Amino acid sequence: MPKHVIIVGGGIVGLAVAERASRQGHRVTVLEKEAGWAMHQTGRNSGVIHAGPYYRPGSLKAELCTAGNRSMKKFATEQGIPWELTGKLIVATTDKELPALAELRRRSEANNVPFRLLDAEGARSYEPHVAAVAALRIESTGIIDYGAVSRRLAEMVASRGGDLRLSTAVVGIASRADRVIVSTADEEFSGDLLVNCAGLHSDKIARMAGLAPSARIIPFRGEYHELVPERRHLVRGLIYPVPDPELPFLGVHLTRMMDGSVHAGPNAVTALAREGYSWRDIRPSEALGDLAFPGFLRMASNNVGVGFGEVRRSLSQSLFAKSLAKLVPGITKADLVPAKAGVRAQAIRRDGALVDDFLIERTPNQIHVLNAPSPAATASLEIAARIVELAQLD
Structure with a gap:
């Protein structure tokens, strides 16, 4: 009925x-x-059709992302919506990141995500300007205009x-x-x-x-920059760092978009409004309610160093560029122009755990x-x- x-x-x-x-x-x-x-x-x-290497095997994210990678491409093809199969490099820039890269390899295998494990030379065959000691090549990642x-x-x-x-x-x-x-x-x-x-x-x-x-939803603003047109050649596709396994954020990365531009970001700073797309966007009632939530206070106290680093990077284009230069050493502050920010709706439990x-x-x-x-x-x-x-x- x-x-x-x-x-x-x-x-x-x-x-x-x-x-x-x-x-x-x-x-x-x-x-x-x-x-x-x-x-x-x-x-x-970022307009990415994700493949699913990050998500805990057996989780809804793992199950629905890997299925969604296929169904989104099929839908776009049937409906005449442009999309591109770009692949992605997840890059370990130091030996200290290799265990986390190995965990992503394990999750890729468990989630049936096609991948290739590359050495430094193999990574540069895809992205000639990248800095890497090793990388995962995720072949089924794509881009689209959502x-x-x-x-x-x-x-x-x-x-x-x-x-x-x-x-x-x-x-x-x-x-x-x-x-x-x-x-x-x-x-x-x-x-x-x-x-x-x-x-x-x-x-x-x-x-x-x-x-x-x-x-409770806590808003995290993700700030983006773009590479100036004459420096877009530094990035062919998608270049991501090895993320912090304790946080549900993927780290500042480089993404070629459908229009040919290259987005850089996002970082993750607590927004002072649910739709707080800049530091000027403040809604006191929302901010006070979110920041006084016991779960936020516990989460913040457990991540003081990370949070302080994200704020510093938000306020300094030089530090933002430095983060990108870990992936592509040729990138400098002069190569970046600000782009439209986003806000992530991240749920946090009362005990401070990020959902x-x-x-x-x-x-x-x-x-x-x-x-x-x-x-x-x-x-x-x-x-x-x-x-x-x-x-x-x-």
Whole structure:
């Protein structure tokens, strides 16, 4: 029997859920507070189709990323959305990083991610300017414009009669027996199921709906630079460092984009607003609530050195360039120009643990996506399939 599914959030995950549910014959309403689709995490990331070497075997990220790598490429090809198979180098620049690189090799094997282990000469055969003692070559990594994917998903939903509402913020949610009532400033929507895909505001929407979520979103700003056009030749594809295994961030990396530009970044500094794209973006009520959260205080106290280093790099283009020069020694401060920043919605538990997997919680007529940072864009079609299955909509 067809149901009415109300989806809060018009990023790639929310629109993928809408497309999947509408394809199954359900009535769909999407409520997005911005004037366009994919304005935040989806539209401000590196545009990488991830392959899955980083994620703990058996985790949702590992399962859905590797499947999403295939389904995203297939979807883009079928829908005429440009994408490129670039491959990626994950580079160990010192012998101290070799054990962590070996762990990524183990995870790649466990997650069925195609790879090649390279020595320094092998790494330079792919990226002539890279500094490496060893590297993993991940062949199935690609690049795409996730904003274009999101807009196509919205078109597909609209073609099936979906109700797509931009500039429509949710102000109230109430459950009544087998119904859920979602209120905006001008209207009420009554549905059978609420799916919360609100990203940076997902925990707020969950609390509005009466849920006590197991984690709180803390916004981490990722600042990017671009290589000036005359220095783009230094990077052929994607060059990543070996990441800190204790943190869910991949480190400052170099990514060739669909338009030929080369993005450098991101770092990871705590933002002072959920949509804090610069140091000037401050919302005291949001910042005080997030920074006073016991989980944030515990996490920060355990990572003082890392946090201080990220702030210094944020405030110094010279230090940012120095981080990149560890990967490609030819890069200098003069080669960089600032680019659009993003904000990662990172869930943190009360004990200070960073949630390192996708987190989905549900009640009888609600499903809340409470942690879906990278590789959520890659995995979006698979996350949508999982939610539709969980809600018994298929």
